[in-house]
Amino acid sequence: MKLRNSLRVCAALAATLVLGMGSVSAWAGDAAAGKALYPVCTACHGPNGQGNQAMNAPKLAGQEAWYIIKQMQLFQNDARGTAPGDMQGMQMAAMAKGPQLATEEALQNLAAYIGTFPDEPITPTVTGDVEAGKAAYMVCAACHGDKAQGNEAMAGPRLAGQNDWYLVNQIKKYQQGQRGYHDMDHGGRQMRPMVATLTDDAAINNVVAYINTLHP
Ligand code: HEC
Numbered sequence: 001m002k003l004r005n006s007l008r009v010c011a012a013l014a015a016t017l018v019l020g021m022g023s024v025s026a027w028a029g030d031a032a033a034g035k036a037l038y039p040v041c042t043a044c045h046g047p048n049g050q051g052n053q054a055m056n057a058p059k060l061a062g063q064e065a066w067y068i069i070k071q072m073q074l075f076q077n078d079a080r081g082t083a084p085g086d087m088q089g090m091q092m093a094a095m096a097k098g099p100q101l102a103t104e105e106a107l108q109n110l111a112a113y114i115g116t117f118p119d120e121p122i123t124p125t126v127t128g129d130v131e132a133g134k135a136a137y138m139v140c141a142a143c144h145g146d147k148a149q150g151n152e153a154m155a156g157p158r159l160a161g162q163n164d165w166y167l168v169n170q171i172k173k174y175q176q177g178q179r180g181y182h183d184m185d186h187g188g189r190q191m192r193p194m195v196a197t198l199t200d201d202a203a204i205n206n207v208v209a210y211i212n213t214l215h216p
């Protein structure tokens with residue numbers, strides 16, 4: 001009897017562990033509490049998370065909470081922002097390591113607050129051959145969605161509505177090994193071979209110009 005009970009407890013514990021690891025979106029986060037954590041982000045990402053090209057800081061408005069939390073954790077764990085020469089990533093990593101952001105609950109709250117920002121359309125800065133970009137995007141759709149709306153099951157973030165100069169920058173970082181280099185960064189490691197097919201600046205611009213046409 002005793003043995004059976006302790007087995008039951010073990011099974012329950014294992015199930016909780018699996019559930020706990022599987023998803024960060026189980027707890028929705030408290031936007032009001034997250035608001036107090038955001039002012040430090042404003043200088044680079046803007047008061048409404050609209051992004052700031054002069055600071056190389058991407059738009060946060062419109063991005064899904066699970067992805068924002070995951071990126072913060074990658075920065076906190078040195079899995080992003082530690083590659084030689086990645087000055088922008090290093091700046092952001094320093095911000096993510098603020099002691100007030102050390103718990104997952106804090107990150108959930110912060111992401112919930114970011115989720116309240118209006119998702120304003122970006123001003124396009126990249127031009128390219130949209131038709132060629134559409135063909136190149138076919139391989140991306142499996143993980144990012146056919147409208148680049150993101151696909152959490154594949155860990156692929158939303159790309160539509162993101163600042164186009166940021167998308168270009170990040171594709172280059174994957175190609176140069178400044179992202180997706182860490183063992184812990186499974187998603188980033190998947191991304192690296194995907195952008196190997198974009199062999200020159202024109203190919204990158206084409207696919208980003210196509211993403212600019214998508215409005216999920
Ligand atoms: C000093 C400027 C600066 C500050 C302050 C800053 N960031 Fe960043 N952030 C950046 C830059 C630059 C990047 C892009 C890094 C790169 O190129 O890989 C970035 C990237 C990010 C990303 C990754 C987005 C993506 O789609 O890949 C998230 C999430 C983020 N910042 C959230 C925050 C939050 C939340 C705060 C406040 C706690 C904050 N940042 C404060 C400069 C900053």
Ligand code: HEC
Nearest residue numbers: 139140143154155156157167170171187188190191194207
């Ligand atoms: C096998 C799945 C997969 C495919 C196919 C794929 N990606 Fe990704 N992509 C990912 C994942 C996962 C991430 C997030 C990595 C992380 O968590 O840091 C990502 C991230 C990105 C980012 C960074 C976005 C941000 O906000 O930081 C860009 C840009 C991107 N992908 C573009 C593309 C393009 C363009 C293609 C097609 C040529 C493509 N991806 C194909 C899985 C994929």
